[in-house]
Amino acid sequence: METFLQQTLNGLVSGSIYALVALGYTMVYGILGLINFAHGDLLMVGALVALQTVSLLSAAVPGLHPVILLIAGVATAVPVCMAVGYLIERIGYRRLRNAPRLAPLITAIGVSFLLQTLAMIIWGREFHVFPQLVSTSPMEPMAGVVVSPLQIFTIVVAFALMGGLMLLVNKSRLGRAMRATAENHRVAGLMGINANGVIAATFIIGSGLAALAGVLFASNYAIAHYAMGFTPGLKAFTAAVLGGIGNLPGAMVGGLVLGLVESFGAGYIEHLTFGFLNSSYQDIFAFVILGAVLIFRPSGLLGERVADRA
Amino acid sequence: MTTNSTALALPASFALDRRVQRPLVILLALAAPLIALAMGKSWVRVLDFALLYVLLAIGLNLVVGFAGLLDLGYIAFYAVGAYTWAFLASPHFGIHLPFWIVLPLGAAFAGLAGIALGFPTLRLRGDYLAIVTLGFGEIIRIFMNNLNQPINITNGPQGIDSIDPLTIAGLDLSRDLDLFGFQISSLLLYYYAFLACVVFALILVRRLQISRIGRAWAAIRDDELAAKAIGIDTRMMKLLAFALGATFGGVSGGLFAAFQGFVSPESFSLMESIVVLTMIVLGGMGNLAGVVVGAIMLTALPEVLRHFAVPMQMALFGKTLLDPEVLRMLLLSLAMIVMMLVRPAGLLPARTRYAHRDRRTA
Numbered sequence: 001m002e003t004f005l006q007q008t009l010n011g012l013v014s015g016s017i018y019a020l021v022a023l024g025y026t027m028v029y030g031i032l033g034l035i036n037f038a039h040g041d042l043l044m045v046g047a048l049v050a051l052q053t054v055s056l057l058s059a060a061v062p063g064l065h066p067v068i069l070l071i072a073g074v075a076t077a078v079p080v081c082m083a084v085g086y087l088i089e090r091i092g093y094r095r096l097r098n099a100p101r102l103a104p105l106i107t108a109i110g111v112s113f114l115l116q117t118l119a120m121i122i123w124g125r126e127f128h129v130f131p132q133l134v135s136t137s138p139m140e141p142m143a144g145v146v147v148s149p150l151q152i153f154t155i156v157v158a159f160a161l162m163g164g165l166m167l168l169v170n171k172s173r174l175g176r177a178m179r180a181t182a183e184n185h186r187v188a189g190l191m192g193i194n195a196n197g198v199i200a201a202t203f204i205i206g207s208g209l210a211a212l213a214g215v216l217f218a219s220n221y222a223i224a225h226y227a228m229g230f231t232p233g234l235k236a237f238t239a240a241v242l243g244g245i246g247n248l249p250g251a252m253v254g255g256l257v258l259g260l261v262e263s264f265g266a267g268y269i270e271h272l273t274f275g276f277l278n279s280s281y282q283d284i285f286a287f288v289i290l291g292a293v294l295i296f297r298p299s300g301l302l303g304e305r306v307a308d309r310a
Numbered sequence: 311m312t313t314n315s316t317a318l319a320l321p322a323s324f325a326l327d328r329r330v331q332r333p334l335v336i337l338l339a340l341a342a343p344l345i346a347l348a349m350g351k352s353w354v355r356v357l358d359f360a361l362l363y364v365l366l367a368i369g370l371n372l373v374v375g376f377a378g379l380l381d382l383g384y385i386a387f388y389a390v391g392a393y394t395w396a397f398l399a400s401p402h403f404g405i406h407l408p409f410w411i412v413l414p415l416g417a418a419f420a421g422l423a424g425i426a427l428g429f430p431t432l433r434l435r436g437d438y439l440a441i442v443t444l445g446f447g448e449i450i451r452i453f454m455n456n457l458n459q460p461i462n463i464t465n466g467p468q469g470i471d472s473i474d475p476l477t478i479a480g481l482d483l484s485r486d487l488d489l490f491g492f493q494i495s496s497l498l499l500y501y502y503a504f505l506a507c508v509v510f511a512l513i514l515v516r517r518l519q520i521s522r523i524g525r526a527w528a529a530i531r532d533d534e535l536a537a538k539a540i541g542i543d544t545r546m547m548k549l550l551a552f553a554l555g556a557t558f559g560g561v562s563g564g565l566f567a568a569f570q571g572f573v574s575p576e577s578f579s580l581m582e583s584i585v586v587l588t589m590i591v592l593g594g595m596g597n598l599a600g601v602v603v604g605a606i607m608l609t610a611l612p613e614v615l616r617h618f619a620v621p622m623q624m625a626l627f628g629k630t631l632l633d634p635e636v637l638r639m640l641l642l643s644l645a646m647i648v649m650m651l652v653r654p655a656g657l658l659p660a661r662t663r664y665a666h667r668d669r670r671t672a
Contacts, residue, residue, distance in 0.1 A: 035437040095651060102380055103650045105437055106591055109382075109584060110646030117639040121632065230580075234448075237441060280456050287445035294438060295430045 002144030015259020016158035021236030024206030040233010046211030085207025244300025369558025378531030383447025391563025420560025428552030469574025594656025
């Protein structure tokens with residue numbers, strides 16, 4: 001029972017981060033029908049920019065409160081990522097909007113590798129230690145279940161952001177424009193919506209979420225690295241497909257479910273395969289789920305679209 | 311009419327007469343290693359690797375360029391071929407089978423892996439297919455990395471070494487050949503063996519492209535629904551593309567294992583899949599001449615950078631700002647982005663009579 005609760009908690013923490021990144025994928029897919037391959041790398045950019053700010057600031061002003069450092073890190077990472085996200089859309093994807101499907105996809109792969117290479121040039125190949133800005137001292141609310149303030153913080157922030165995004169999309173003027181553009185570009189344009197502006201806004205919001213997810217991810221694993229965005233990016237994409245791509249609540253549910261499956265899978269795989277496979281196979285779950293969903297239920301858990309249209 | 315794709319693809323001003331062009335290319339291919347040998351042995355090595363990559367690019371082009379299925383896990387088939395050779399011709403399991411058993415087996419296993427990947431993904435198109443194939447490649451790599459326990463199959467991240475070299479009719483290609491007092495370098499022997507494979511592959515694929523199957527692939531690539539409507543068995547054709555493409559990867563992988571004498575999961579990362587894809591994109595998807603040119607260019611790139619970019623940076627800034635490996639990645643990623651924006655059909659675009667003028671890369 002304790003193991004069960006512990007795995008649930010761990011799953012929720014990583015799942016809520018996947019969900020934040022998945023939202024970015026699903027928003028862009030919903031509007032453009034494009035998988036923004038470079039989205040996972042924005043998570044890396046966010047984490048490394050935040051790390052840079054924190055280390056510069058703590059060197060310049062020693063003894064600052066960690067919360068101030070965290071706020072400063074986030075306050076630089078989010079705008080930087082938003083700018084990068086906007087530039088990617090403006091330079092890379094906008095001109096290819098009516099090109100054959102393969103073209104923007106190859107561009108996206110190129111952008112992803114470009115971001116990684118630039119990060120490698122700026123920050124080097126080594127793994128950087130990400131400082132513990134939120135306490136990780138373990139608490140034990142129940143016998144056998146360990147939880148840290150950082151984990152609670154991660155879950156709370158992620159859920160708050162998701163709630164905020166839902167409000168934005170469902171209640172605000174911009175949100176209505178986004179939904180209209182997702183439904184049909186051309187008709188939305190006829191209704192006086194600036195489709196290019198809406199698409200840019202979508203990229204900017206998604207990139208901001210990715211930056212925050214990056215800070216949370218790096219805090220939880222205490223490292224930052226130029227290639228750190230690849231795996232969570234892929235898993236977040238899986239989460240988006242699992243929930244039904246193009247569907248915002250779907251991305252959240254998908255992220256959480258994936259986090260839980262991974263956590264339980266890693267915990268129990270040795271028993272299930274009689275010791276043949278162990279927890280180093282954890283990363284396989286995402287791909288297996290992705291394959292299974294695409295074969296058996298391409299529209300995802302909550303989606304109504306069909307994958308074949310992709 | 312059988313059109314020569316090279317002659318058609320080149321801009322009119324560069325287009326040489328076919329009768330001049332063909333012997334010229336053959337002569338160049340035969341003489342290339344001798345010229346390279348004069349510049350140093352490492353350049354011959356680069357040429358050998360270039361031919362292996364050409365073989366890979368031809369195979370991937372079959373899947374991406376002809377049939378329009380974006381496969382980002384292609385390197386997995388290369389891995390299957392390489393590990394098959396490593397298992398069946400090395401001291402790792404103590405099995406030493408000759409190449410004419412191992413190579414076809416590797417090709418067959420890779421082809422089966424291609425079918426295994428193709429079957430569940432038949433319904434997917436475009437971006438979904440790309441992600442699933444990418445995942446497939448990663449799964450294969452994770453297994454290679456971890457299957458050293460509880461039973462040691464792949465020897466994990468350390469890889470397998472002292473793999474048997476290619477031995478044809480008693481001639482061991484890893485040793486320099488002594489022919490009437492002339493020393494023929496092992497690198498040259500491998501070059502001509504690989505060249506033979508590449509030429510065979512080129513002829514085979516060229517015949518395929520203009521056959522009924524090739525035209526069916528082009529139809530599927532351009533409009534799958536229409537292809538189905540005119541009676542093409544799209545499932546069968548897509549599976550065939552996956553299986554044949556994978557077979558080329560398997561052969562190339564086996565040759566790689568024999569040439570290198572060592573395989574480890576590190577050689578089969580996602581980056582490698584992307585590099586092969588960039589070769590096709592750069593050269594011209596769907597055009598064999600373009601694919602060959604792209605593969606040779608990108609294989610030679612790191613070596614060229616090492617020889618020219620480093621001294622140039624030293625001269626300009628007094629130190630090496632970007633090491634060749636980083637510079638290579640930078641150029642690769644920029645090539646993908648810029649090519650798609652500026653020249654989406656590649657340096658030597660495919661111009662077959664079956665392609666639409668406005669949807670060349672569809």
